[in-house]
Amino acid sequence: MFEHLGETALRLVEQYGYLALAVFTFLEASMLFPLLPSEVVVPGAAALLVAGPVTFALFAAAVVVGTTVGSLFAYHVFGERGRSALSSRGGSLRVSEERIERATGWFRRWGEHSVLWGRLLPVLRSVVSIPAGLAGMARWKFTLYSAVGALAFAAVVAAAVETGLNLLGLG
Template identity: 75%
Template sequence: MFEDLAQTVLDLVSTYGYLVVVVFTFLEASMLFPLLPSEVVVPGAAALLVVGPVTFALFVAAVVVGTTIGSLFAYHTFGERGRSAIDATEYVGVSASDFERGEQWFRKWGESSVCWGRLLPFLRSVISVPAGFAGMARWKFTLYSAVGAAAFGAGVALAVRTGMGFLGYG
């Protein structure tokens, strides 16, 4: 199932480019479509789109825009609706215990977990929820989300392209 879905997304990436990266990362970060994790699609998208410094920057920008806007959506949804929003998300396969784990991370590591949490598979999307619950300052949440998303996008693109003579090296 995931292979077919991932292939469909990659076909869309090859047709529509960075727009699909923005939409996909928005859907994942917003918790509207957490069924297909970034680890499946983003490396494939990087392999298709990143061929040099300009496309690298465009790719990272697409990841930052999609992730940051999606994260803000989740941050506001859960910040305003509180725990009642968790019940509404059960249908997409994110359980209350998943949210509880995110809350534990946030309590343990604080606001900085929004930034570095964007690098971790599970935490990348869910960390917006406890940040919203805690009433973290929106400007700080936005900044930390964008920086973490940039690190994730750049790291994935570099990892995928390093062995292919990316940026004239190798």
């Protein structure tokens, strides 16, 4: 059922451009549709959309907006109703209290800056919003760290794709 998901996502980026990229990154970061990680779509989107400084800025803006808004969604869901939504005693997601405490402890151990560098790492990019919300990280700081981390991710991906295309003689 999901075997052509990456191709479909890239066709949508090809058709709708930066808007599709922003929607995709929102869906991943919000945990509403985490089935297609950004490592699959964002590099392809960079190859399709980035052709110079202006398109690079638009690409980065789409990734930052989508990721930041999606992250804020997950942060609020897990910050405001996190324990009740995750609780194994009747919560809709049924996660044990021990796992919730472990996630919160992980976040406290690595600190709030883990939101920033976490945006650069596969899997952690999306899920870091959950312990940040559970731990009650300040919203302004969470937003800032998420946006800066998303910008760094977009820049690294776009630069790597451009370098790769140039090395292959396709750039």
